Amino acid sequence: MTLVKTQYNRRSFLKVSVAAGGGMLIGFSWLTGCTSDKKIEKIAIPNEWFEINGYIKIGDTGLVTIYSPNPEIGQNVRTSMPMIVAEELDVDWNNVVVEQAPLNTGFYQNQFAGGSLSIRLSWNALRMAGATARRMLMEAAAKEWSVSVADLTVTKGIIKETNGERTVSYGKIASNAVGMEIPEEVELKEIKNFELIGTSKKNVDGKKIITGEPLFGLDFTREGMQLAMIQHPPAFGMKVKDFNEAEIKAMPGITDAFIIDTAIDEPDWNDEKGFLQQIAIVGDSTWQLMKAKKAIKANWETVSELESSEMHTIKLEQALASGSGTIEQARKDGNPEAAFKKAAKVIERTYTSPFMAHNTMEPMNFFANVTENSAELIGPTQMPEPLEKSVSKLLNMPIENITVNMTRMGGGFGRRLYVHYGLEAAIISKKTGTPVKLIYTREDDMTQGTYRPAYQATYKAGLDENNNLIAFSVKGAGLPEGPIFPNRFPAGTVENYSAEKIDTETNVTTGAWRAPRSHFTAGAEQSFLDEVAELAGKDPIDFRLELFDRAITNPVGEKNEYEAERYAGVLKLVKEKSNWGEKTPGVHRGVAAYFCHSTYVAEVVDLVLENGNPKVKKVWCAVDCGIVVNPDAAVNMIEGGVIDGIGHAMYSELTFNNGAPNESNFDRYQLIRHSQAPEEIEVFFVKNEIDPTGLGEPGLPPAVGALANAIYAATGQRLTQQPFAKYLKPEKIIG
């Protein structure tokens, strides 16, 4: 039995109360329409609801509402977070409906979707919310029957006397919990006794998604709402001066057009944005706005250098060669220079990767209704709290007067960590004095910045005469931030090690992109290690396992980020499951393992050549993310990460000319498609009782390295530049 104190977040454990107004915490009909599936029709609709705490509301008919606190971007937290609450509450999952909680910093912590942190950071709070409610309902029953709580048990929302006949449902007893004291201490379940966690539950929004119900920000509508679009300058380094305002305003269906400025004092990192001054157009229909956008004739002035992809490449090359830019010696163990000198074999390779766009399938959009002293924001954001803060600064309005509600998001991938489009909606609504929904076109979305940065990194390794790794160095330059994790593998396994991070400047704005930097470092480092293993004449998995042995028995340095046993564990698991030693004619294999977002993933890619083109047949994945809350959904996440990783490494890039992106839609920007996806992905989870860690991101990075290594096995080409499809030479394929 685990006893925990309930002070984890006292504020979210207010006294049980009869919920006002039929029990809708939000009191907002469009979003409460976003309750999950049709259970409400199957169980009688409650006459009264009781707010047990910030996460749970129980109806007198036994229907239970669980609020999912975090934004849903496709990582499926709207199912998995409530599952954790329901586990400890001990209710029948069939009686649970899920609602999106609004932003409420008083109730919840960590209401954001980023860093694969949702479950990891809220694991305890969610368990406690369920356990506290369970305890209070039991106390209410104990009081009613004049027995002690110890004499009661609960199964699936029914409280029963251990030595008697009496039973009562949560729905019936909930009213007795009104006004009760919150217990000082509650009991959490033993992990081995979990009944719901660890079983696969379907996406609570599945039915709504497949029937096309309004769920996304772009689907939101409100009486009297106008639509708005923005036009940003065509190139980074340009600024809007003026435009043919009168002409645009006179166009059919256009009600207003003006220049907006969303610059705020002391911007935070979430305020990153390509263009702060833009043209805004307001109107009645999307199509008329799109036509008006095309009719804009603006004067743009050049305020800083207009960059091109050639310049970007040269900048990164120079940064690596001469150390221009800001250099930081991020870690140094031993004496790498001396070790390289005495090494019997030295190998050095440079890897590059271009800028990339996020390309969430749902383009940026937001609803805002700003009045003189209130602002209501509804839409897709991974960061509701920073959005609220920035809107408060922009409108000069106290935070208490601002509300933020989250819609389901058509993808996030880091793009919606940046809040500028919410600010744009707010300032447009303020100007027009009406509710407004701002919509980006795909072109707006793809050409306005916050991209995945461009990278170049040089890796160098030295082997002694017995083919032991004695020196390793990595130097990573990025536009703008160098891709370096100094304390990750192979740090800790090599006596002489150095990691240097070089930041360089660009006016192209960048931001976090699914598994920031890791998606690059994993690809580079894991292909490099493949080459080092080959040079050492060792099997790539055995070579890595040797290094992990070193990190287990006699680690170098103290700051190593990873647990070597768990890292080696996933490699061993994937080795076993994929029958690594066995060779199938025509099938070429590559392996990679990576640790990020506190999760360990190893992957083997099986690739064949079809008419000379690489085709991934199967990807084997071994994952250690601690306890797996919802296994089938977890598999879905890993599958998505693998396909995303392979797709972007293979096909995607954003290039620049005169400061403007050359790719602005999916005709030129290539995303992986059905026929290019692996034919099969099999995922194996390490079973343990460690608290759950990230899943949305860690499946992606190793896919890049494993793919590069499989392509080498198949074609003899070591691809060091992304996108691989561009640099793969078909005439040189030897497979």
Add this chain to the structure above:
Amino acid sequence: MPKYSLKINGEKRSVEVDSDTPLLWVLRDEIGLVGTKYGCGIGQCGSCTVHVDGSATRSCLLQVSQAEGVNITTIEGLSKDGDHPVQKAWLEHDVPQCGYCQAGQIMTAAALLKSNPNPSDKEIDATMSGNICRCGTYLRIKQAVKTASKL
């Protein structure tokens, strides 16, 4: 503005819009059927797929003036209660991640199975490759199409 009379999900709807308005925006802005999604507006992503007389059609490329006199089916009208075999298979395989592309995927798959009830892997690939899923649910989509073909 000119008036158009459309037949959507078996119902007559009349709208007053510019003649070059794509069906996609007629559905979303005028009629309030927002299950059909906008992803690119240039026929590249498949998010906006509807059925026109039973064939999968990109509604972002079909102007309202060309949409009269045909039967238009959107995701909302594919079945009464989400029980079209493709929808059932989608639930069985728990396909969606973010879910945004899925209406378009389902409409493309439903039209495929109507014209080709037992498609091969290659045929599924060829037809479904016009529908992008940024979340990478392609494997589940393929499995679901195969399951649906047996329902």
